[in-house]
Every structure is written in structure tokens, then in C-alpha cells.
Amino acid sequence: MMNTTSAIPIDGAMETPWTLPYRGTVGMACLIVAEAAIFIIFIVAYIYYIGKSLSGPTPAQVLEMPIFGTICLLSSSITVHFAVSALRKQNLRTCTIHLAGTVLLGSIFLITTAQEWYHLIHTEGLTIRTNLFGTTYYSLVGLHASHVVVGLIMLSLTLCFALMGRVTEEHSEKLEVLSLYWHFVDGVWVVVFLVVYVLGR
């Protein structure tokens, strides 16, 4: 054992309250900034290559607005918000129902994306190799979809814990951190939707 003494400045008299931001929220905010930078690069590449493909098919020929999937994904932001506020009010049952709703809506979005890709690949013959549109479309939408998958895995885990009765009011801060991520994924979709399906067509 190594024993030494140290003199540490303390101040018992200081009574001013000392509160710092919750580290989970700060950490998630940092992650969101970093992820946003990644998405911006992919979006810049998408916009830069609009109309630069040397061969077809073009977005106008093959893309359809995924209205239903978009409504589902954006609604899931509302349900996850209700899940957090229910947990804060110690209303575990409502929280579980809203979590389940979020997972369901997120999954429906993924299914609509999968159907869209299936259609594009099998009917239209558009793959990531076909042209610049295929390259940028699949990578941007795929990058977003992979974030949806990660979010869904974490939400499903939370749902499992909630069903097992392991989620309590003290976890509301942590659930809020997760909901921040989910809101971010939804927000990115708004941008991707505007760029790919509105601007790009």
C-alpha cells in the first residue's frame, strides 16, 4: 500500500446550488451533432449528383412519394414523446403502450422502405451500381434506414424491460435520451424526404 496525504480545497460555506446538465443528454447531443455531420456529407453528395447520371433510370421515372411510411415515422416521434412524459408521471402502463406504438410505427416505416427497394431493384432494375442516382439514393436512404434499425433495437429492448416491469420512473431521464435519438432520426427523414422525393424529382 502506498499512503500519502493530500490537501484538497473544500468550502463548506458555499451554499449556492450547483447543478450541471445530465451527462446522458449532453452525450446524446454530441452524438447527434456528429451524426448530423455524416448525414450532411451524404446529402451534399446527393444534391451535387442530382441530374448528373450518365444513364437511366431517373428519379422522376421510378420514385414515388412514400407518404404512408413518412406519416408512420413522424407519428412515432409523438408516441415516444408521450411514452417519456407518461414515465415521468409514473404512469407505467401508458408508457408501455406508447413504446409499443413507437416500435410498431417504426417497423411499418422500415417495411415500406423495404417494399420500395424491392420494387426498385426487381421491377425497375435500379441498384447501387446502375448510375449515380442509384449510388446516392441507396446510400443516403440506407444510411437513414440503418439508423432507424438501431433506434428500433434500442426501443424494443426498452419495451421488453417495460413489459417485464423493470422500467420505473427513475429511468425517465434515460428514456428521454433515447427519445432524443429517435427525434433526430425522424428529423433527418424530413430532410431526406425533401431532398430525395421533392427536390430530387
Added chain:
Amino acid sequence: MTTTPVIEAIDETAASHGRPPLNVVYEWLTTVDHKKIGLMYIVYALIFLVIAGFQAILMRIQLAVPNNHFVSPQVFNQLFTMHGTTMVFFVGMPILFGFGNYLIPLMIGARDMAFPRLNAFSFWISAFAGVLLYFSYVGGSGLYAAGSAPDVGWFAYAPLTAKVFSPGHSTDYWTLAVFLSGVGSIGTALNIVTTILSMRCKGMTMGRMPLLVWLYLVMASLVFVTVSPLTAAQIMLTLDRYLGAHFFDTQAGGSAVLWMHFFWIFGHPEVYVLVLPAFAFVNEIVPVFSRKAIFGYAAMVAASVGIGFISLSVWAHHMFTVGLGPAGNTFFVFATMVISVPTGIKIFNWLATIWGGKVIFAVPMMFCIAFIFQFLVAGLTGIMLSAAPFDWQLGNSYFVVAHFHYVLVGAILFALFAAFYYWYPKVTGRMMSEKLGKWHFWLFVIGFHLTFDFMHIPGLLGMPRRIYTYEAGREWETLNLIVGIGAIIQTIATLIFVYNLVRSYFQGEVAGHDPWDAWTLEWATPSPPPSYNFAVDPTVNSRRPLWDLKHPEDSDTGYE
């Protein structure tokens, strides 16, 4: 007059000698302690520093005389690629993260980083990335072949990186290693920002944080917006190489210039990611050895934040020779020149801190003074290169190589050496030898100036970078020989430094808590600090808590 109350704490840390070596190894491999992870970062970076330094020596031997056949052109391409990639991603970033990891919690009175396990993850993923990069020497062209290292240059311009022009897997090792190191960097940066914002001890308001902590906050925030674009670009490059995507495929309408933009959106702010911690060390060391508080604390913070923002709008000065058009040129020339204003503010503040102080010329201070001078020179050649017409003439010449090595070696490495001499007693409990330190300093200064002062001239005489040899009679020979001799002297100096590091660990003078009579919180802990840092959570009332402790009759509280 207020007296700061103190608590006398008895610190106990289990000693590691006398225990089975396997247990000690296991403890280091599984540790989540910020100090151990910081040290592992530093040691790992030092190993890569030796490797990449060795590559530099091989290149200088090759270029020392004209028409040399010491290494083949292929090997030379691999050497400069590996040297650059290693120095930036596996020496610069990890060593600075290592110091940050070690010092930030101690300086803000915290017991660990905000996310200790994420910290360990980030370190190990970065370490794996470095090993992966060097595994390319064995497995580069596929496991059945002899192997070859990446040879596309550290900025790996398209379309050279396309599968057609770089077959085999050597480029993939580069891409994956850089990608993984990026993941590790983002993880550590996230940890640093969160630690600084959420883990400060009582009384440590943002305005009372040591400047080192402020600069690391700016640096880590920059990492999010600079390393992420590179990570995105590496994903695109991998898609191009493996799934046949066309991001940078000029045959299918893709753009090689887009890669340049994506790379330099990372590449230039990265310079500031590397240099801000160097400023941070100097900000801590110069006041202590001038026996004065730092001049212009608020101006320093403002300048650092300013550098962070402006650095995001200067990247295309690496691309003047591509042809950006008059509007693009004007904007990037202007933005690049503007960034010299906040850096100039910093230099004046350091000079004003030294001015009128009782300067102690210990080794850390000597390195800091050399840093200030050399950083100024590096900044001046930077302003020269920021003028687009000048850059058209000298872009991709040895003048550019000399300029950025002046920043990376003359500024960053010198500040790092200062940091080593300054914090070594805290980390090990022993002082580094002053005598060996002075030998190290003077030899390194001489070697540095021989190499990098003279390297500017072949650039002015038209010698391009990255050529593996040159003909005699172009007046480059003598200059290149001098550059090579300087490199050898720097190597000797570095060996003395490494010897000093090892020797002092066993035979150095015992340091005590606070050998430099310094003022920040890390010096309140024993050397080395116990695993929990502070037995009780400290409270601070000013920027220099230990000054208040030592001088209750004249505490800082009244002046801030």
C-alpha cells in the same frame, strides 16, 4: 481576505509491484480508469511515433543524394503514405486524447470521465485501427500474396483509390483503419465534451476552468464536425470499392473533386484539432514558469472559439491549384488570412504573460518559448501560402511540406515535449532529468531548424513533394543533404528523450505533489494520483485554486 478551508485526506492506492504480472496486465487491459487509459493512449502513440519517425528517416536517406536507389519508387510511395497516415491518426490524435484523458478530470476536480466504458472502447478501437493499418504490410494484397502497404498518399485522392487503379486490399486497409480511428476519435471527443460540461466540481464555472480544459472543449467539439465528414467519405469509398457505387468514379460521372472537398473539410480543421491541445499545454505551462497568471484569459477563450469556427471555412485553400474560380479563391484566401487574427491574439497573450514575469528557464518553459517562435514562423509561411497566386506557384512543392511540418513538429511536437516534462512528475511521481532534457532540447532545436528551415528552399527552387529521387545539377542536392542531417540529429534527440522517460521512471528525483509550485487542481493530488483522484470532491473559488490555498492573504477571488 478569505481563507480556503482544506481537508487533509489520506490517499491509498494498491501498489502494483509485488503482484503477479498477469494480474497487472489484466488490470490494464480491462481498466476504465481515465488515467490508465490516458497513459495507454500516450504509450501507444509513442510507439507509432517511433515507427513513423523511422519511415521519415528512410525517406530522408533516399533523398539525401540525387539518383539514389536506397528504396524503390513503390516502397517510397508506401513510406510517405504510411508516415502521414500514422502521424496524423495514430500519433497526433491519440497522444492528444491521452493527455486530455489524463488531465481533464483532474483539472476539473472530477473522479473520472463521464463515460468510463465508452472511454475504454474508444481507446481499444483506435488501437485496433492502428494495428489494422500495419497489418497491411502482411495482408495488403490478400493473404496469399506477399502483402503491401497503402500507397495512395495520406489524402488518397480519387480516382487513384478506385479498384481499377489500386487493386488488392492495401487501400482497404487504409480506409478501414481511418474509419475505425474516426469512430474512436468521435467517442473520445463525445466523452471529453460531456465530462467538461457535466462533471465539474463545485464552484468550477465555465469562466473558472483552466484554459487547457477550455481548449479541449473547443477541440473535441471540432472533432464532431470534422472527423464525421471523413468517416462519411470513407463509407462512400468503401461502397465504391466493394459494391460498385460511383461516388468518386469519374467514368460514371462521379467527381474526383468531391473527394478532395470531403477530405479537406476534414483535413484542414484537423490541423486545428491537433494544434488546439498544443496551445492548451502552452497556456498552462507559460504562466507557471513566468510566475504570473495568464494574460487575457477571456481573450484566449474567445480566440480559441473563434479559431474553431473560422477553421470550418478554410478547407479549399488546399485546392487552389484545382481551379475554384475567382469567387471561391477570394473567399478562401480571405477566410484563411482571417484565421491568423485569433492565432495572433494568442501569441501576443503568451508574450504578455512572459513580459515582466520572473521567468524560470526549466525544460518545459524552453520548449514553450521555442514553440511560440516556431509557431509564429509556421503561421507566416501559412499566410504566404494562403495567397492563391503564390499557392499556384508553390502548391505541392517542398515549400508546403516545410510549412506544415513547421506546424506539426515546430509547434505541436514542441508543445508536446513541454507537456511531457511538465506533467511527468504528476504521472510517475518522479522528475525527468533536467540535464538530459536540456540535451534533448538543444539537439532537437538544432535538428529541427536544419531540417525544416532548409526544406523551404528546394520548394522555392521547384522541387515537388512525393518524388522518390531527383537528378543532380538542380541545386537541390546540398539542401536535401542538410535536411537529412537535421533529421538524424532530431532522431538522436528523440532517443535521448525516450531514454530520459525510461530512466527517470526508476531513478528520477522524487517529485512530491507539486514540484513546479503550480496552481491548477491536478497538483493538489499526490503524484501519481490515487485511482479515485480526489478523496473528497474539491471546491474552487477562482481560476487558480492552489494559488488561493497557498496565498490566502491575496487570493484570486477578488480580482476575477
